[in-house]
Amino acid sequence: MRIINDITDCKTCIYRKMLFPDLSDQEYDIINSARKEYIFKRGEIIRKEGETIKSFLYLRKGLVKLFKTDKSGKDQILSINKPTDFINLLSIFSNSTYKYSISALEETYVCDVDLPAMLDVIRMNSDFGMRVLNRISKISDEIIENRFEINQKQVKGRVAHILLFLSDNIYKKSSFRMPITRREVGELISMTTENTIRTFSEFKKDGLIAIEGKVITIEDFERLRNVNKTG
């Protein structure tokens, strides 16, 4: 992890319009002066379950996973998040400590705004508050919705679900480098690594996808979407 000293001013940030379109100069200054920017390398832990929540985290660039570790040491992945998500989740309002960990799946840029400063601006500008709330709550909603989907399916449907999620939501391409290992796919869909791998092999054999090293190409969207629905 590396702190960026020469940070971008929020006023000129390219993401400004996505979140801060209507703050006053004073409000910008409060956020800007309470803000740090960090780069995390692939594999680095951004926040660990149990740590005190001290700031809002805004994902500027990169890809992260939110996960929990059970007593036996096994991980369960709650979600994969991309720019420009807030990755603090709801816990920021209901808990003082993180209930999950966050780690970087690729080089990731995070804006870190001190909690009190952010709450001050939310209190000053309730529209901004609602927008933040809206964005944060969407992440919880998606996790719940996603678990609902996953729970209805069995292995093949679950793997298809994840492949389509990566293709449709993250990369918006039919060909992409897998950002997570097969084990992690398993942690995301509550399946063993072996069965996840087997399913990838089967999809390849059946011509649904092509696998070249880490690169996956979806070759038959129609059938894959069908497996997602029915399998």
Add this chain to the structure above:
Amino acid sequence: MRIINDITDCKTCIYRKMLFPDLSDQEYDIINSARKEYIFKRGEIIRKEGETIKSFLYLRKGLVKLFKTDKSGKDQILSINKPTDFINLLSIFSNSTYKYSISALEETYVCDVDLPAMLDVIRMNSDFGMRVLNRISKISDEIIENRFEINQKQVKGRVAHILLFLSDNIYKKSSFRMPITRREVGELISMTTENTIRTFSEFKKDGLIAIEGKVITIEDFERLRNVNKTG
């Protein structure tokens, strides 16, 4: 469903201290005049997936389930909620329509406050807003946490989890009338009705619980907690 015409004034409501300890008279009046109170009988639907969210719902008395229905018509229960939960969940901030349905598991009293009035008071009183947010976000957090727990376990552990949830969190007694059928227990823990029933029978045979009609008595907490942890 029946509307209560002679509704309790928030200022004198016994639940006041749990949520509204510090509102001004003006703020009370805004909420009070935008408020209705309903009684739902056991089995009645309180809100249906897809309906427009028009109000905050506060559970005064009773017990409800939040559930989603998939394409094939099967239900999945997200959570069971008791007084004095807000039962709107997060969707209230991130969606305009319900993403799940709510139904009454017993006679249930619900306070229904128009959304715009509630948002006005939240804007006027940010401490109140934070308290509401805190309460709502806790429900989402609990759903996520609960799924995490359930996913790690297999049938026996899952059934034990639900029995202990009902005993520890809902009734705070070792003996209680089951508020949901075995099918619904299955919908809550992602298991078939048959396997859920079989597990109840097995717990009975092993002396962990006693079953008399709808009444369940936990007879051996220690072993049941152990099954919850390990099985």
Add this chain to the structure above:
DNA sequence: TACAAATTATGATAAATATCATATCTAATA
């Protein structure tokens, strides 16, 4: 480059869970 560790891969088998069938019991209601 070479080594170690992690990842992907696949087979054989065991275990868990779902499905189908049938029967009894219970609760709602005409």
Add this chain to the structure above:
DNA sequence: TATTAGATATGATATTTATCATAATTTGTA
């Protein structure tokens, strides 16, 4: 009260998934 739908119960069997074992391949790093 008689009827019926739903809930509980249990067995037999099929299907799905996990576990264990072993090997090839890839990746990170000394």
